[in-house]
Amino acid sequence: MKNNILSSILIKTQKPNQLIGAIVGCFLGFFLIFIAAQLFADFKTMANSQEQVIGSQFLVINKPVSMLNSFKLGNSTFSSGEVEKLKSHPSIKRISEFTANQFEAVASMSLPNSSAQFRTELFMESVGNDFLDIQPDDWNWQEGNEMIPMILPTDFINLYNFNFAPGRGLPQLSKATIQLAVFDIDIRGAKGSSHFQGRIAGFSNRISSVLVPKSFMDFANSHYGNNQTKPASYRIIVEAKQQELPEIQQFIEEEGYETNEELLKNGKFGSLLQAILGILAILGIIVMFVSVSSFILYVQLAITRSKYETETLLRQGYPHKKIIQWYSKQLALIFILIAVVNLALVFWIKTLTNSYIENLGFEAPDHLNVFVLLGGLLLIAMLWIFQTLNVRRQVFSMALPSSKK
Amino acid sequence: MDIEFNGITPLPLAEFVSENSIWNSTFKFTQGKKYQIVAPSGKGKSTLVGLIAGTRGDFEGNLLFEGQNTRQFNPMRWSQWRAQECSIVFQDLQLFPKLTVLQNLLLMNEIQNTHNNNNSVNIQTKETLLDWSKQLGIDSKIDVLVGNLSFGQMQRVAILRALNRPFKWIVLDEPFSHLDAENSKIALNLIQNIAAQQNAGIIVTALDNRFSIDGFTPVTI
Numbered sequence A: 001m002k003n004n005i006l007s008s009i010l011i012k013t014q015k016p017n018q019l020i021g022a023i024v025g026c027f028l029g030f031f032l033i034f035i036a037a038q039l040f041a042d043f044k045t046m047a048n049s050q051e052q053v054i055g056s057q058f059l060v061i062n063k064p065v066s067m068l069n070s071f072k073l074g075n076s077t078f079s080s081g082e083v084e085k086l087k088s089h090p091s092i093k094r095i096s097e098f099t100a101n102q103f104e105a106v107a108s109m110s111l112p113n114s115s116a117q118f119r120t121e122l123f124m125e126s127v128g129n130d131f132l133d134i135q136p137d138d139w140n141w142q143e144g145n146e147m148i149p150m151i152l153p154t155d156f157i158n159l160y161n162f163n164f165a166p167g168r169g170l171p172q173l174s175k176a177t178i179q180l181a182v183f184d185i186d187i188r189g190a191k192g193s194s195h196f197q198g199r200i201a202g203f204s205n206r207i208s209s210v211l212v213p214k215s216f217m218d219f220a221n222s223h224y225g226n227n228q229t230k231p232a233s234y235r236i237i238v239e240a241k242q243q244e245l246p247e248i249q250q251f252i253e254e255e256g257y258e259t260n261e262e263l264l265k266n267g268k269f270g271s272l273l274q275a276i277l278g279i280l281a282i283l284g285i286i287v288m289f290v291s292v293s294s295f296i297l298y299v300q301l302a303i304t305r306s307k308y309e310t311e312t313l314l315r316q317g318y319p320h321k322k323i324i325q326w327y328s329k330q331l332a333l334i335f336i337l338i339a340v341v342n343l344a345l346v347f348w349i350k351t352l353t354n355s356y357i358e359n360l361g362f363e364a365p366d367h368l369n370v371f372v373l374l375g376g377l378l379l380i381a382m383l384w385i386f387q388t389l390n391v392r393r394q395v396f397s398m399a400l401p402s403s404k405k
Numbered sequence B: 001m002d003i004e005f006n007g008i009t010p011l012p013l014a015e016f017v018s019e020n021s022i023w024n025s026t027f028k029f030t031q032g033k034k035y036q037i038v039a040p041s042g043k044g045k046s047t048l049v050g051l052i053a054g055t056r057g058d059f060e061g062n063l064l065f066e067g068q069n070t071r072q073f074n075p076m077r078w079s080q081w082r083a084q085e086c087s088i089v090f091q092d093l094q095l096f097p098k099l100t101v102l103q104n105l106l107l108m109n110e111i112q113n114t115h116n117n118n119n120s121v122n123i124q125t126k127e128t129l130l131d132w133s134k135q136l137g138i139d140s141k142i143d144v145l146v147g148n149l150s151f152g153q154m155q156r157v158a159i160l161r162a163l164n165r166p167f168k169w170i171v172l173d174e175p176f177s178h179l180d181a182e183n184s185k186i187a188l189n190l191i192q193n194i195a196a197q198q199n200a201g202i203i204v205t206a207l208d209n210r211f212s213i214d215g216f217t218p219v220t221i
Helices: A002-013 A016-049 A082-086 A154-168 A173-178 A214-224 A245-253 A261-305 A305-314 A319-357 A370-400 B044-053 B075-085 B101-115 B126-135 B151-163 B183-195
Strands: A058-062 A092-097 A103-112 A115-121 A147-153 A182-187 A191-203 A236-242 B002-011 B026-029 B034-038 B058-066 B086-089 B169-173 B199-204 B218-219
Touching: A002 A305, A002 A319, A016 A261, A016 A319, A016 A370, A058 A092, A058 A245, A058 B034, A058 B086, A082 A236, A082 B169, A147 A154, A147 B101, A154 A182, A154 A191, A173 A191, A182 A214, A191 A214, A191 B086, A236 A245, A261 A305, A261 A370, A305 B075, A319 A370, A370 B075, B002 B044, B002 B151, B044 B086, B044 B169, B044 B199, B075 B086, B075 B101, B086 B151, B101 B126, B126 B151, B126 B183, B151 B169, B151 B183, B183 B199
Parallel strands: A147 A191, B034 B199, B034 B218, B086 B169, B169 B199
Antiparallel strands: A058 A236, A092 A236, A103 A115, A103 A182, A182 A191, B002 B026, B002 B058
């Protein structure tokens, strides 16, 4: 009841069109920054989890193999000096050397109800866990374990399913099916032999090699390996600092190393896309700044427009606190409206873009980014507090005797 | 509750203060008594009303309400003063033109509720307000927007609004300027009756002493 009389006095002084215009303007400002931030966050999430979107920050580097290597006259391993040079390059965040097996490994599997047996020689490598694009739950091995988890390149299963299997009339296999299979691994080296079992723990897009946990590789190399010395690295994986792939590319060319050029191109494209999104975000911030400023100006205009009514209420003894509360409540309603409609609209647009992105073969997160959500709400709450303080200051000064007459 | 003027000079009047005026001297308005302030334009009648209403702070000296210096009043104290201790009829009336006569009068009941002070609150029922408006001849306008009334009718609405609250003082700035002698008399009687019920003091300003009011102490400014 109390607020009804205030509403009927104070709202009548306002021009509805201007009020709606100011709300819509403020809404658009927040919407632009909201949607830009959300899309940017989605892009970042996808970029981190799916390398095909912006290209990898990871590069696998090797030395070129020439005719000399074929006759064992050349050497394509990295010396410790070369490794140090890579490590200390300013554009490289960190590196990990691949360790290859120094023993013979044979994988075999008997088919149930059949005497037929698959049998193949195996090569394997290991690399630091931090450099893997997937982290299977059971990706570990300790001395005494019989089961060795392995990671295969995604290309392997694609080759089998789309090339080998149809050609031979064999069934196509899903990743899940392959991960159920257990096979035998026999290891033989200069110092002895042993039997293990193997299992596929996952598939990697980043590294095209058969990977085993480093703990197993170190154990097997030292127990069965043919060499005493630390095995030399043929390949090295490096993680580039953000946006610094071009510098690394130049370095790789100067040193005469090789890497996957496609990944580099994707990486450049990713940097460009990121730069464009960054510019959009800056534009969004500018638009938000302008629209929020105009909303602040509008609120000041609104208070000025109802100055006579506010002063008259105060002069009849209406408590200034109640008037400030009334303004604050109206502003809160406006800001809640702006926040709710904004969230709904951003979520809706995100659903639309998600289905588009999924049609392109990518996976986007299906929820709003929590930092965008909290940041946006915090921004709106701060504006509300700022506006309430502004109203408070003005009404307070009207409530006291004026010295400026 | 007495109102004391203690060496008060309004800043705009500093150069025009004459002898024998309440400006720049000591003067006490005693609660329960009636005062008539008569002076030509420009002598500070409305300024005096503004000082008591707490709308003007541009003065030298001290204004005391029951010994309390008004310079120490915060907005809450002023709102209590205006709502429950001192009722003002401003010269420009200060009504809400977009509300009806009745809404303007009932607004005071809302204000009393916001002060949460239920003892001795003088809230009038709608029937009483209708009765008063009938006495002043504006009962037919009760549901008309105030903005559509003549100034004389508005003056009567402002007087009724001032009466619809508890008060220890009622201060009226040229309240009868647009009323005929008959209506002025009726209004003055109503004001005096209600003030007497609450032992309230009355301060009335008038442009000249066309009629000096019986029982009112003349004050020169």
